[in-house]
Amino acid sequence: MQAVTITEHGDTDVIEYGEHPDPEVGREDVLVDVKAAALNHLDIWTRRGMPGLDLEMPHIPGSDGAGIVDEVGEDVSRFEEGDRVALSAGVGDLRMDDPTLDPRFHIIGEHVPGIHSEYAAIPEDNLIPVPEGVDWEVAGSSCLVFQTAWRMLIERAELEAGEKVLVLGASGGVGHAALQIADHAGAEVYATGSTEEKLDYAEEHGADHVCNYEEEDFADWVLEETDRRGVDVVVEHVGAPTWQDSLKSLTKGGRLVTCGGTAGGNPETDIPRIFWNQLQIIGSTMATPDQVDDVMELVWDGTFEPAIREELPMSESARAHEIIENREGFGKVVVRPDSEL
Secondary structure (H helix, E strand, O other): OEEEEEOOOOOHHHEEEEEOOOOOOOOOEEEEEEEEEEOOHHHHHHHHOOOOOOOOOOEOOOOEEEEEEEEEOOOOOOOOOOOEEEEOOEEOOOOOOOHHHOOOOEEEOOOEOOOOEOEEEEEHHHEEEOOOOOOHHHHOOOHHHHHHHHHHHHHHOOOOOOOEEEEOOOOOHHHHHHHHHHHHOOOEEEEEEOOHHHHHHHHHOOOOEEEEOOOOOHHHHHHHHOOOOOEEEEEEOOOOOOHHHHHHOEEEEEEEEEOOOOOOOOOOOOHHHHHHOOOEEEEOOOOOHHHHHHHHHHHHOOOOOOOEEEEEEHHHHHHHHHHHHOOOOOOEEEEEOHHHO
16 A cells, blocks of 8 residues: 655655555454545654654554545454544543543554555544545544544533633644634633634634734733633643743633643743642643544534645645644645545
């Protein structure tokens, strides 16, 4: 088969697209004929290399994708040939109430081979059904960011209707999902973006107030907009450049919920502000199967929609990485096997 591979950690020149051995289908695996997949910031970090990440090279990336079941392993009971499926990439012990807390929890595409290939062998438990009528671009690009944002806001931050929420980078991957989820939950939504186009998108998809963070300090803007009160929840996924202002934006007793640090993972913090204002710093990673089902039903029925900035053949995956790294446009970058185009 043809597959995207990372030959070693580094810049985009380590990305190749070419012949790769067909995947082996285990007893509990499903062989997926991939129709569309998508990139996340996770793919950038996996390519660059992260502390503690020990991959067998060449490595197939990709934590978002969808396609048609081509073959099933002997012990598979939920799917059969011809079914439409999408990847939910978190792998944990399903006997636990919250598999994301499994010490061995890992992510397909980051810690083990992913789905940026013509075919992928995926454990049955990591696939969800895709209804007829859902476009492959939607099915292949929405699961990771929408499950992440849903868990952040609904489960971890316990967002309530009427609360004020600040969503950073509201047109990016997690940001544009969080924006829609916060609005759906009945929150008053404050959103940041770097261009008028991105701010227009935010307003069209649920933002009540928008700020161009390239032109003004977003924490000062939040305090002005809220009569110095601040917001109840900040959706933080940027990291070092925004951390201090994210804390500053919170009201007393507010919650900062974070799923990553795409622009830097080791920010300076403000301990006096945290304890004096009794702030909560909440970490969140992926979602449980039930949470995935809850949010993806709202994607499938059109309540939520992934923004797609560009669609490329998998042979141009290096360019797809550049688009995300350079913050060109907004939304997800979809890649499809060259044989599908």
